[in-house]
Amino acid sequence: MEKKEILTSELQKEFNKCSRCGTCMAHCPLYEATGMEAFVCRGKLELLTKIEKGEIAWTDKLAEIFSTCLLCGGCHYGCPNGVSGEKIIQLARKNMVETRGLGPIKKGVFQHLLNNNGTLNKAGKLMYLSSKFKVRPLMRSLGILKLFPKNLYDLEKMVPAFPKxxxxxxxxxxxxxKELSNPRYTVAYFTGCVTQLMNPQVGVAIVDLLTANNVKIILPEQGCCGMPALANGDYKNGLDLVRKNVESFQKEKVDYIITDCASCLGAWEEYPEYLQDESVKELTDKVMDINRFLIEVLDVHFEPQLADGEKPIKVTYHDPCHLKRTPGGKTCPRELLKRLAPKYEFVEMKFADSCCGSAGSFMITHYDVANKIGEKKYKAARESGANIVTSACPTCIMHLADGLQEDKNIEVKHVVELAASCLPKEQQTKIK
Amino acid sequence: MDRKHIDYFISVLGKDNVLVTEEERICYSYDGTFNRGLPDVVLMPEKTEEVAKIMKYANEIKVPVFPRGAGTGLSGGSVPQDGGIALVLSRMNQIKEISREDLLVVAGPGVVTGKLHKAVEEEGLFYPPDPASSAVCTIGGNIAENAGGPRAFKYGVTRDYVLGLEVVTPTGDIMRTGGKTVKNVTGYDLTRLLTGSEGTLGVVTEVILRLVPKPQTKSTALIAFDKLVDAARAIGSIVANGIIPVTIELMDDTTIHCVEANNKIGLPLDVEAVLLIEVDGKAEQVKSDIEDIAEICRKEGASSVEVATDKAGMDRLWKGRRAVSASVLQLGPTKISEDATIPRSQIPAMVVKLKEIAKKYDIPMPIYGHAGDGNMHPNIVADKDNPEEMARVKKATDEIFEAALALGGTLSGEHGIGLMKKDYMEMAYGKVGVDYLKAIKKAVDPNNILNPGKVF
Structure with a gap:
């Protein structure tokens, strides 16, 4: 077998620094849940060494091992030698896809659905119909079911009601x-797939919050952020999405680009690196998480009142992996929640910043493992005594909602939904 | 491996605990060194009886068994040789009992040391041994290697805390040694023999560990010395004055420059060494100890002393030490952490010798580590893919061991012999000593099944 060049020279240097000390095992949610060394960074890097040298080839087993990573970055930030495990594994997946293809399911999703908002909307519509009329046979005949792996039943549980x-x-x-005559700022809103299709109320909350604060919001043409494709090693479709988004947003004159999704934010931050084009930084430097925008730029304040005898609602917060290490990523969502007192009372939960296991499409392709990782989180959420678990990443929210579905007294929501509910009634849009 | 053997293991352990694919086996072919050895099968037992069955069967089919905890060892001790069974004990990870009255904890070998620390500290108790890998390494591995760590200076090493063991013998029988009492002279002290036996004399399946009350408070000092020999001498002076700090960590100038290049912590760049000293105990004692230490160090030629008593301040002082391991890699991609250990009084002589060796073979050798107990950790930084350089590394290593032995020291303070230092065993132990070890091994493991090829 021939030797393979898989990593960039910079990453190769980092890769060589891995001494197999095993510290990553203390930071890997997958290792904690499974105890299997193939699932932790160290194991994968040992395998990658052998792939590079041409000693082993991409087998089904190897593909399964490399697909089992959350890309949460825990290993990277825990590594004494600072090895970026998540970046190395993503590039290994790229090589895997180049070598053996993507597989029909993911190919269909990345190429057709995510690449074109129109088609994605069509899928959303079908899912809505499916959830409403239970028309799985119809979907099967349309071939939509084939786009998703075997856990469609669970997926349906996870997203029980696609909105009309x-x-x-x-x-x-x-x-x-909502055109404003003299707005403080103009922002472009990158909506992300989940808010666009499944949780439109999150987007509506953001429109309400920004309008109430005299910020003009525009919605440029956009597709998926590209992360699901890139994370799975499909650079062809992923980069296509990245390019289209960049082109579209470059046409707009805005002060900021906001997102409500930690994974979209993470993807956008990497756009210059993906495109190997520093000039894109001018655009991506404008990208900001909505929580940070509300706190650091707008410095929003609310005056929610408790009615006589009404008690504060306890609310806790889960840190998405791709938000917690960005500037203000840990503090801003919490600060926003604290500003919603006395209507809401913020309580910290145990393991707030450990990965929930959702990791985008991982929770669909690896439902059982994702749930095992989530168990620690669900337990901590229950023990916090909160009635609402909030987060700032739509996929984390979906995953937590799935895990906590039996807990009828706990709701899972995006932070901005709570914030918008504290606006004066006349500033809140009613969704039918 | 023959399918019928695999089927047997599956019948004992269940399918999920028997790994046969090459891809999965590769993930158990290494430890924290550059040694490699691919096992034929990986077995992950959850019960003592399962371990016993595996050992009996391995004796029948004459296949070697290589016990493994978290695989973080630094001597190749758990790395398989010529195939065989990797026996991974990380699933035996129950903490079974914590007793405040008897001051002990009973645990499975797969309990992660850091988790044990946390569990006993929640009860107001303290398990002192703290190897650098404690966030991931297991108690079973700590016992096999007799692990130490920075706190060993004041509190001793793993051996000093093991009261009793449950062990599966190399031939597959279950045996108990020691017990729950501190005093115990019933028969030979097999607990101590097994602790540090590097998985060659038995598979530990349960441990009883002695605990102490958790110290009330601690304080840290960062002390800089213009001359490395002054720092080395100050260590002896502190002890001679009747103060036993928890840790005395040393960083030499090479190390300091590496740390600063990466982290900009503000360590002094014009000195030859800094000491990081931590004391613990009751508040007044801690305060007077740290003041006395500062005074002694100034007398011995310290150029600056910085003391922290709050957590934030202590974290800041420790930051430089924690950054060492990553920082020295700027000198080369492969780090070989030696742990030749010498009597404390010989630290100044050893430091001089190490600097000479580094210069002679033109090898970057940052010196840092647990200087307080003479466990120096000279780290050779090289490139394992550069054969010419690795040849010089070999010669330098030989001289480090010779120097340590000449000064009344030993090959390894806490990493063990494993594969990496077994060639030096006769030099350290003498032929009679090595024969004695071999005789013990042969008596309990007649088929040479358990971790063969290690130690000697």
């Missing part, structure tokens, strides 16, 4: 009404 109208449809006639 997606975010853009909901906003179609409302955004123009």
């Amino acid at each position: 109208k997606n975010f853009r449809q909901l906003m179609a006639d409302k955004l123009p009404q």
Whole structure:
């Protein structure tokens, strides 16, 4: 077998620094849940050494091992030698896809659905119909089911009610009404797939919050951020998505680009590196998580009052991996929640900053392991005594909602939903 | 491996605890060194009886068994040789009992040392041994290697805390040694023989560890010395004055420059050494100890002394030490951490000798580590893919061991012999000594099944 060049020279240097000391095992949610060394960074890097040398080839088993990583970055930040495990594994996946292809399911999703908002909307519509009329046979005949792996049943549980109208449809006639005469800022909103299709109320909350604070919001043409494709090693489709988003957003004159999704934020931050184009930084430097924008830029304040005899609602917060290490990523969501007192009372939960196991599409492709990782989190959420678990990443929210579905007294929401509920009634958009 | 053997193991352990694919086996072919050895099968037992069955069967089919905890060892001790069974004990990870009255903890060998620390500290108790890998390494591995760590200076090493063991013998029988009492002279002290036996004399399946009350408070000092020999001498002076700090960590100038290049912590760059000293105990004692230490160090030629008593301040002082391991890699990709250990009084002589060796073979050798107990950790930084350099490394290593032995020291303070130092065993132990070890091994493991090829 021939030798392979898989990593960039810079990453190769880091890769060579891995001494197999095993510290990553203390920081890997997968290792904690499974106790299997193939699932931890050290094991994968040993395997990668052998792939590079041409001693082993990409087998099904190897593909399964490399697909089992959350890319949470825990190993990287815990590593005494600072080896970026998540970046190395992502590039290994790229090599895997180049060598043996993507597999029909993911190929379909990345190439057709995520690449084109129109098609994705169509899928969303079908999922809505499916959840409403239980028309799985119809979907099967349309071939939609084949786009998702075997756990579709669980996926359906996870996203029980696809809304009738997606975010853009909901906003179609409302955004123009919200034109402001002299806005403080103009921001472009990168909506992300989950908010667009499954949780439009999150997007509506953001529109309400920004409008109430005299910020103009525009919705440029956009596709998926590219992360699901890139994370799975599909650089062809992933980079295509990245390029289209960059081109579209470069056309707009805005002060900031905001996102409500930690994974989209993480992807956007890497855009210059993915495109190997420093000039893109001018655009991506404008990207900011909505929580940080509300706290650091707008410094929002609320005056929610408790009615007589009404008690504060206890709320806790889960740190998404791709937000917690960004500037203000840990503090801003918490600060926002604290500013919602006395209506909401913030309580910290145990293991708030450990990975929930969702990791984008991982929770669908590896439902059981993702749930095993989540168990620690669900338990901590219950023990916190909170009635609402919040987060700032739609996939974390989906995963936590799935894990806590039996707990009828706990809701899982995006932080901005709570914030918008503290606006004066007349500033809140009602969704039918 | 023959399918019928695999089927047997599956019948004992269940399918999920028997790993046969090459891809999975590769993930158990290494430890924290550059040694490699691919096992034929990986077995992950959860019960003592399962371990016993595996050992009996291995004796029948004459296949070697290589016990493994978290695989973080630094001597190749758990790395398989010529195939065989990797026996991974990390699933036996129950903490079974914590007793405040008897001051002890009973645990499975797969309990992660750091988790044990946390569990007993929640009860107001303290398990002192703290190897650098304690966030991941296991108690079973600590016992096999007789692990130490920075706190060993004041509190001793793993051996000093093991009261009793449950062990599966190399031939597959279950045996108990020691017990729950501190005093115990019933028969030979097999607990001590097994502790540090590097997995060659038995598989530990349960441990009883002695605990002490958790110290009330601690304080840290960072002390700089213009001359490395002054720092080395100060260590002896502190002890001679009747003060036993928890840790005395030393960093030499090479190390300091590496740390500063990467981290900009603000360590002095014009000195030859800094000492990081921590004391613990009751508040007043801690305060007077740290003041006395500062005074002694100034007398011995310290150029600056910085003391921290709050957590934030202590974290800041420790930051430089914690950054060492990563920082020295700027000198080369492969780090070989030696742990030749010498009597404390010989530290100044050893330091001089190490500097000479580094210069002679033109090898970067940052010196840092647990200077307080003479466990110096000279780290050779090289490139394992450069054969010419690795040849010089070999010669330098030979001389480090010779120097340590000449000064009344030993080959290894806490990493063990494993594969990496077994060639030096006769030099350290003498032929009679090595024969004695071999006789013990042969008596309990007639088929040479358990971790063969290690230690000697």
